Amino acid sequence: MKRILLIFVIALGLSQTTKAQAVITAVPCDMLGMVMNVGSQETSINIYHSGQSMTFPQSENIFMWEFTDQQGNILHQDTLVDESTIIFGHNWSLTDTINVTVHFVNDSANLDNWYINQGLPTNGNSINCLFEDQIYWETGAPTPWGSWTFIHNNPGVDLNTPTGIFNIFPNNKQLIKIVDLLGRESKGFKNQPLFYIYDDGTVEKRIIIE
Structure with missing residues (x-):
């Protein structure tokens, strides 16, 4: 009886371990993206990135942001760790179109469990995503008061591919x-x-x- 109980306990432990390993801690780059928050005004930018809430461990999420004009001049740069939102003030013209680039990496997170749950082969790659888009100052419906708005809403690109x-x-x-x-x-x-x-x-x- 003790032997049967011991085997049951071991089997239960292995089952729990397997389930723990199947927990999804990250999703593919093209399931992530940027959202302009309502805090963005004429002279300020407030952008949320879903990678922070969808990728674990969150403490190792690194976002390298860059904003440039159409001539390629850098207007703002920042590297954020464990932060979902970038906020800063600026003096851009409201007639400008601004390029937004963010490189998102997490060397401790990978997509293996996500692929397993989808019945796909794993690759062991860490999170290494590139997001590129443009923003402009939009007025009229649905934002008659004006708002910085993404033009393309591009998904992320997996640089490991x-x-x-x-x-x-x-x-x-x-x-x-x-x-x-x-x-x-x-x-x-x-x-x-x-x-x-x-x-x-x-x-x-x-x-x-x-």
């Missing part, structure tokens, strides 16, 4: 599933963000507008 056959011939990849923001499988509903997961490990964020 190697150049290979799937990059050269992107049509060769096969769609595995479509999931919503909560990871639930979807049939491809319109007017909501969905993530298309392919057999080569790539993920595409799409919104079909009706």
